[in-house]
Amino acid sequence: MDDKLAELTSEIKKCEACHLKENRTQVVPGVYGPKNSLCFIGEAPGFYEDRDGVPFVGRSGKLLDKMLDSIGFSRKDVSILNVVKCRPTDEKKDNRTPKESELRFCGDKWLFKQLKFLTPKLIVTLGGISLKFFFPTAKVTKSAGNILTLEEGYPVFATFHPAYILRNYNKIEEYDGHFQKIAEVYNQTNGEKSRKKSKRSEQKSLTDFI
Numbered sequence: 698m699d700d701k702l703a704e705l706t707s708e709i710k711k712c713e714a715c716h717l718k719e720n721r722t723q724v725v726p727g728v729y730g731p732k733n734s735l736c737f738i739g740e741a742p743g744f745y746e747d748r749d750g751v752p753f754v755g756r757s758g759k760l761l762d763k764m765l766d767s768i769g770f771s772r773k774d775v776s777i778l779n780v781v782k783c784r785p786t787d788e789k790k791d792n793r794t795p796k797e798s799e800l801r802f803c804g805d806k807w808l809f810k811q812l813k814f815l816t817p818k819l820i821v822t823l824g825g826i827s828l829k830f831f832f833p834t835a836k837v838t839k840s841a842g843n844i845l846t847l848e849e850g851y852p853v854f855a856t857f858h859p860a861y862i863l864r865n866y867n868k869i870e871e872y873d874g875h876f877q878k879i880a881e882v883y884n885q886t887n888g889e890k891s892r893k894k895s896k897r898s899e900q901k902s903l904t905d906f907i
């Protein structure tokens with residue numbers, strides 16, 4: 698890892714800048730693939746991510762891994778980040794959706810800095826919350842499957858959160874199509890080896906992820 702990115706990551710790990718420090722086990726900065734690659738961005742760590750310090754390790758993460766595999770990628774090829782780096786919890790200490798103010802604060806403080814180092818070819822927002830961080834008026838139901846462009850010049854592909862697909866498994870073919878498109882866009886902008894075509898048909902059912 699680039700020294701400067703390593704420095705930034707250790708700063709993120711020590712962050713105590715907001716109230717989310719109170720209930721978290723640890724900060725989850727994200728995992729990095731090579732520069733100029735794909736960068737997947739979720740909303741915030743949940744129970745398992747908070748426990749392990751790694752993003753997308755629960756059921757959603759399993760589905761994300763399968764989707765990546767279906768287009769010939771693995772975790773080491775891509776970066777996986779969240780807008781919010783600490784697990785947001787409610788009064789019962791259960792997971793909750795991050796608030797707009799938490800997204801803005803943490804995303805502005807850390808996420809953009811990470812992206813500056815990673816210079817992704819394509820950012821993929823997973824779900825409506827991370828899409829809204831970048832494009833406050835966008836709706837995932839309208840934008841899913843499309844590319845939007847950030848002022849900073851990064852192309853952003855909007856798709857669903859894997860947790861949404863686990864709850865709405867009839868959308869899996871559409872999700873498949875999104876991942877195919879992600880691979881196509883990446884391969885078009887990348888002179889390197891083409892990735893293999895989808896083998897999602899090998900993934901039989903929702904029970905694969907439970």
Ligand code: URA
Nearest residue numbers: 739740741742752753
């Ligand atoms: N959901 C997210 O948005 N991020 C994670 O890391 C895990 C679940």
